Amino acid sequence: MAQLRFEALKKLSERTRVHADLPSTNVSKFFGENVYGPEQMRATLAPALYKKVSQAIKNHEKIDEVTADAVASAAKAWAMAKGATHFTHWFQPMTGGTAEKHDSFFDALAGIERFKGSELVQQEPDASSFPSGGIRSTFEARGYTAWDPTSPMFVYGRTLCIPTVFVSYTGETLDTKAPLLKALKAVDLAATKVCQLFDKDIQHVVASLGAEQEYFVVDKALFDARPDLVMAGRTVFGHAPARGQQMEDHYFGSIPSRVYDFMKDFEIEAWKLGIPVRTRHNEVAPSQFEVAPLFEEVNVANDHNQLMMDVMGRVADRHNLRVLFHEKPFAGLNGSGKHNNWSLITDTGVNLYAPTSSARDNLMFLTFFVTTIKAVHSYGDLLRASIATAANDFRLGANEAPPAIMSVFIGSQMTAVLDELEKKGNVKIEKGDNMYMKLGIDQIPEIILDATDRNRTSPFAFTGNKFEFRAVGGSDNCAVAMTALNTIVAEQLDKFFAAVNKQIEKGEEKRLAIVNVLRDYIKESKDIRFEGDGYSDGWVEEAAKRKLGNVKNTPRALDAYLTKESLDLFEKHEVMSHKETEARVEIRQEAYMKRVQIEARVMGDLAMNHIVPTAIAYQTKLIENANGLKGLGVDNAAVVQTIREISGHIDTIKNGVRAMVEDRKRINKITDTHKRAVAYCDEIKEKYFDSIRDAVDKLELLVDNEDWPLVKYRELLFLR
Ligand code: ADP
Ligand code: MG
Known part of the structure; x- marks a missing residue:
């Protein structure tokens, strides 16, 4: 009966290393070579058309038919030169992962290769088998995919992949990307309005994401000999090994050679696809690793993360390895998350979460900083719901896992700044005073979070120039969490803007009005801030006293989407209608x-x-x-x-x-x-x-x- 196990162990003992050659030590020579990005568009489209496309992308506008035809034709020529024979609309259904349906460029009737604008813009996958949460009744179980020009096309294998959204014929969104795009538009609108209180030159605000991906690697034969890993992605049985992660020696250890070969190999593939992977290292648990890319605009970063997971799976196969993205494949060991590093950056190049030496910019920084904390305070349960899955339940809120309590860590320096602002908020500012100095915000030093200040136990931590949403699961699609986060921040920024204007109408000076509202927010949102050990029992008790949510499982966490407040929130920002939100919850249940x-x-x-x-x-x-x-x-x-x-x-x-x-x-x-x-x-x-x-x-x-x-x-x- 133990035959399979011993056969697998024998196979393992005969494994050899698989070597992959770097095409060039100069990564820039091949980085993005399989991407039809802005540069390729510029090179292959007439200038006027290129301008039209980039404007439309920037302003969230529709691309007309003539332009689409030109883009399709240019993209086809470019892709065929790369060896592509097919194209596909590439989309992200709510069931997770990515989906595609390949069509050949070759038109047998016409006897030529072609690719029309209409095919670029829209395609009908056979959508009846994707869940719709009751939106589509079965007789009209059809939907279509529509081009997302904000994320570049790419050649993968012999196929030109076109990032798309997936929508039902009745107009409801059926994927994770469509609401994300809408949430990014909402936060752009709200943040730009607020930025213009400080700087009229700012026309757009772009949300950025750097997703640190944790994963385990196991040998393919051993994986295949574990039906639970094959079927459920995690081990349902297995006694803890004599040596687990108690030695804490894996983190700084050298990367095992077969895994190292695999990493180098998938990095090459990722680079060719324009995925800016940068960091690789061991994680805490044995056989656990992490890969981190350079941050990008959220939608592109998320497409890249989804694509990277696929690339990793395929490349691992070449190395006779299997990658586990599951949030908790092994009991007793750390789970895998996907830390979502997130910030808002203006089209003038200012990171709104980076303190600077300019007093005016610092007030803008504080505005975004405090408003974000307030947003998490107001909508913590929704954030919790956004990361809820059956797999993540093993990683958060379970017996041996950290609690599922949402809180914000900001570090001692920023705590001091907020305390100061709260205290001094009442200071009378006379004409001719340096208000910033009087409030103690003239100079906020560059935040350098040292080792002690890097609270790794916080689900939502400020890390110097960005927030890091750590509760997102390793196998999850970041779009769901990012949709929630960007929507709640958009909402809070709207509220902030309204509150400031109200004070200005009453005759308050603009900067003071801003400070007044911030001071209220600091006071109101104190309970969500926690600087201590988020994994301790003491915190669970303390959080209960603060009435913070600690919902341990997905079916109950998801309820947070269905309150009138949440339903209205998504509808107001045109992210999801009531019906769409309800359908999504149904699908996730x-x-x-x-x-x-x-x-x-x-x-x-x-x-x-x-x-x-x-x-x-x-x-x-x-x-x-x-x-x-x-x-x-x-x-x-x-x-x-x-x-x-x-x-x-x-x-x-x-x-x-x-x-x-x-x-x-x-x-x-x-x-x-x-x-x-x-x-x-x-x-x-x-x-x-x-x-x-x-x-x-x-x-x-x-x-x-x-x-x-x-x-x-x-x-x-x-x-x-
Ligand atoms: P850490 O010390 O947490 O590993 P890093 O600087 O290595 O921090 O960054 C981790 C991730 O955060 C990377 O993917 C990085 O690109 C991303 N990141 C850095 N700055 C920003 C930012 N302003 N917005 C979003 N992500 C960012
Ligand atoms: Mg990090």
Whole structure:
């Protein structure tokens, strides 16, 4: 029975390194060579057309048919020169990952290759199998994809990929990108308005994202020998290895050679696709790593992250490795997140979250800084909901995971600045005074967060010139979190703008009006600020006193989308209609339930068909042994004790799995999706998973290593 495991281990022992050559040590020579970006557009389009396209992109406008035709034709010629034979609309359905449907450039009827503007602008994938949360009734189960010109096309393999949004024929959005684009427009509008209080030259504000991607790497053969990894992306069983991450030696250790080869290889592929990967290093847990790109405009950065995950998977295959993006593939070890480093940058080049030496700019910085904190304070539950998935539940809010409480860390220097502003806010400013000096904001030093100040336990941390939303899950699409964050910040900026104007109308001087509103925000949002250890039990108690949300599971976290306040918020900023928000929640509840269902089935199957028979076979050997000892008159109490223990665990497993199946049958009859998801959480996952796992993991320690059917943690994590 343990055959698969030992075959996998044998394969592993025969692995050789796969080497990939850098096309040039000068990365700039091949960076973006497979991207049809602004430069390629400029080079291949007539100047007037190029100008039209770039203007439309910048101003969130529609591109007309003639222009689209020209772009399509130029892109086709460029792509064919790169060896492309097909094109596809590349989109991000709500089920996660990316989707595509390839069409050939070759038109057999006409006998030529062609690519029309209309094909660039719109395509009909067979969308009936993508979930729509009840938006589309089945008879009109159709949608179309529409070109997103703000993210460049690229050649991947032999296909020209066109980033697109996915929309139903009735106009509702069916993907993660469309609402994101709308949220980015909302934050652009709101932030620009606020910026113009300080600087009339600012016409646009662009949100930026740098997504640090954590992941595990395991050998392909070992992966394939673990049905739970294959089916659920995480190990549902597995006893902790003798050595986990307690030595904390992996983080600074050298990168293992096969993984290093893989990293170099996928970086080359990523660079060719214009993905600006920059940093690579080991993470805390054994076999855990991180890759970080240089930040870009949010929509492009997110497309790049999605594409990079795909590239990593394909390249890993060449190296006989598998990449795990799952938020918690291994119990007892750190999970994988996707830290979303985020900031707002003006079209004049000012990072609105970077303190400067200019007093005027600092007031602008403080405006954005404080307003963002206030936004998280007002909408913490929505942010929590934005990162809620079945997989992320194992990483946040679970037994061995940090709590799912949203809070903001800003560091001691910024705490001092805000304290000062709050205290001095009432200072009377006379004509001719230097207001900035009087308020203590004339000079905010460059924020250098030293090691002690880098609070790694905060889900939302200020890191000197950006905020880092760390609660986003490793396998997630950042668009969902980014849609929520940019919308709540847009809303808070709108409120700020209105409050300032109200004071100005009452005769208050503009800068003082700004400071007054900021001071109110600082006071009102104090509870969301937390500088201590976010992983401690003390914080859980303290947060409860502060009435901060600590919603431990997805089905309940998602409720935050359905309050009237949230529904109105998204609708007001034209990000999602009530119907769209509700449909999304429905889809995510359904996805949650299915994930738990799959895990429950995998668990049941592994336990009953692999573990229990193994344990019984081993137990039989022990029984023979015990009888033999008895026949010889030797004390067999220890063996009998082990036999009893094994029996106990087998009973636990069998009873657990049987009862779990019965509960599933009952729960599957619940028609309300929300109630069914909650039931899957409380009455399947919470009720059975731990006890079944515990019994299996105990058996792993009792049963002869030679007989154990599942690849063990120490093998998965330490052998490469
Ligand atoms: P850390 O010390 O947290 O690793 P880094 O400077 O290495 O910080 O940045 C981590 C990520 O944050 C990178 O992807 C980087 O490009 C991104 N980043 C840096 N500045 C900004 C910014 N202003 N806006 C968004 N992301 C940023
Ligand atoms: Mg970081």
